[in-house]
Amino acid sequence: MSDRGKRMHQFFLELQGRITEALAGADGAGGFRTDAWDRPEGGGGRSMVLAEGRHIEKCAVHTSCVFGRMPPGFGAEMPGKGSSFFATGISLIAHPRSAHAPTVHMNFRYLEKGDGEDARAWFGGGADLTPWVLYEEDAIHFHQVWKTALDRHPVFPYARSKKWCDEYFHLPHRGETRGIGGIFFDYLGVPDDPRGTPSDPDATERMVIDCGSSFLDAYMPILDKRKAAPSTEDERTWQLHRRGRYVEFNLLYDRGTIFGLKTHGRVESILASLPNLVAWSYGHEAQRGPEKELVEALRTPRDWIPL
Amino acid sequence: MSDRGKRMHQFFLELQGRITEALAGADGAGGFRTDAWDRPEGGGGRSMVLAEGRHIEKCAVHTSCVFGRMPPGFGAEMPGKGSSFFATGISLIAHPRSAHAPTVHMNFRYLEKGDGEDARAWFGGGADLTPWVLYEEDAIHFHQVWKTALDRHPVFPYARSKKWCDEYFHLPHRGETRGIGGIFFDYLGVPDDPRGTPSDPDATERMVIDCGSSFLDAYMPILDKRKAAPSTEDERTWQLHRRGRYVEFNLLYDRGTIFGLKTHGRVESILASLPNLVAWSYGHEAQRGPEKELVEALRTPRDWIPL
16 A cells, blocks of 8 residues: 555545534434445445434445455556556535535545556546525535635646536436536546546645545535525425436446446445435426526536636 | 338337226326327337326336437447337336335337348347235236246247346346346347347247237236235335335346437436335345345245246
């Protein structure tokens, strides 16, 4: 395990502790259940899940640190030649109860792959916000925090990261983004790959640590402002149906979910991202003004702050 | 359009009418909403959906007849060289309200693909039953009807069809089948493909018509027997969670769903198969005896009738 790998894993564990403490505090009732798990081939992880809280219906915060050799046929599309790999990361999805409080996702990771001279190391990650009722001030705040964090480092510009996020969290069959976006980046530190960015590893590490540490600033003020807002029956119905789109994205397109399931990852941890209650109705469409306004924002991604 | 193609399309339309009439009758309250749709490139379909009935929470019965040329990159793995194609079929999924009444799926189809001498034509289809509470007599009845239908024709043996069904409706990440099985076959009539069976086309047409016509015999006695059985809160919770597995199968593995979404099929029709209300909880496991009994049957598929 490289020094950077060890440092990142320690950071993710510490961040997991900070975030779950803040979320449990904001909920006020529910606590996180912690499951440590081992990967027989090397490494393991710590899954923390809060279920049926007062304000949070479901929230999963996972960290993992896994290593070994990729099974044949996997990882061919990743940078670095050879089957050795090391990966550590944190991932989070929170589904609040109120239809006025947005669902949020965040994931940051550090990977090493390949053998000897052909080994490559890179950072990836992102965060996106999925509201059911669109509050422009929330979208602006969320984006502003990430822009401020990325602007502090000469690594990857917010504008590219924002665009990549809109492109990645996209449901082609619906012609919609999953939410109002945020940031997304990958292969930071890989110089010789068409998808890569030849960033300085130390600067990139500082940036990713800064991003992870920015999550609470990006999300908690929104959660605190919206969590106690009661939902009408119409708003709850809308929320459950929009959660269906979240499930569609995660099971049809999300690379992490599909990769995890196909490589025999821990199923309960991977699918802990799915909302606890979801609805699908035939031909269910936006009816009221706020519903139509949200769909419009998902069909035509906006620049929430000046690029 | 070939004579056989025309005949099959007419049969599927007529079958759709018969089945929706019987299901609406069994429900006693809900009626089917019918949407006819056109495919700009050729053909179209008729979607019929019953929502929020008395006994049926959601049921979709679709027929379609589409033709033209496959877009580049699609259909390469199908029999027949060339891009011309014709496809007609019926598909059905019904989600009853009572946790004691099983969800059912049925799909039969006839396809032609390729140009000139390289054209191939084949039949495919199947039916499977997904109970939330296992009644062995229902599983035996369901399988017996399909066996009787297949046994009437020298085309494809029930034993192979039953096995293929268990293999196809399987969630590898859960180590479970979707339900207690039924029948599945494909490429019937294709002599020169490793997946194909060189069956006589006229005999196969008679068999598929017989299968389609057997659906009501296979399912209606079960629905009628179970539909009014009240569900306890525990049983409802279990049903909603098991429906999550249904969604996982359809979005992660079902060839028809994924192919439909990727080829820009009619999204509302394709996803009308999803249950109207679904739950996922972290680490939700079978608690009570009947729940454990069901999971056991899904982990180790049984021969419900002598092979």
